[in-house]
Amino acid sequence: MKKNALAAHAACPCGSGQPYGDCCGRWHAGLASGVHAPAPEALMRSRYSAYGLGLIDYLLATWHPSTSPGELDLPPLKWLGLEVRHAQATGDAGVVEFVARYRDSGKGVRLHEISRFVREDGRWLYIDGEQVGPD
Structure with a gap:
């Protein structure tokens, strides 16, 4: 598993404006102890951050x-x-x-998606997403 460390006081990659430790970091760190994102938006933001940080285990654990x-x-x-x-x-x-937004081999890409989530046994899970065409 690739994992890039990020200090708790650093800005959260999801762009919330909060420190990582108070935002997505608490969901990443809490997974093993049963602490889960409380809403679909929080889970989606934490998954975005997990992609950027290479947290493969977190991504798989939050996927239905x-x-x-x-x-x-x-x-x-x-x-x-x-x-x-x-x-x-x-x-x-x-x-x-x-x-x-991300860069792939130097090329800028926009991923516009509508993602679906479901709550099972008190925790939200990502089901799937549908890409939306150009605005």
Whole structure:
């Protein structure tokens, strides 16, 4: 597992403006002790940060078993920013629309996606996402 360390006081990669330790870092660190993101947006932000930090175990653990790839090999992307456009939870179902920017082999890319989440046994899990065409 590739894992890049990030100090708790450093800015969180998800762009929330909070320190990593008070934002996504608490979900990353708390996974083993049963501390989970409380809402779809928090889970989506923590997964974005996990991609940037190479936290493969976290990504797989927060992926619903019915859609999880089982193993994951992260390409060498440079994650540049995240914009959450809409987040909603109704009962045990959630949706988050976001735009993530990254650089792949020097080329800038925008990923605009509507992701689906489900809450099972008190924890939110990523199901899948549908890419949205150009704005």
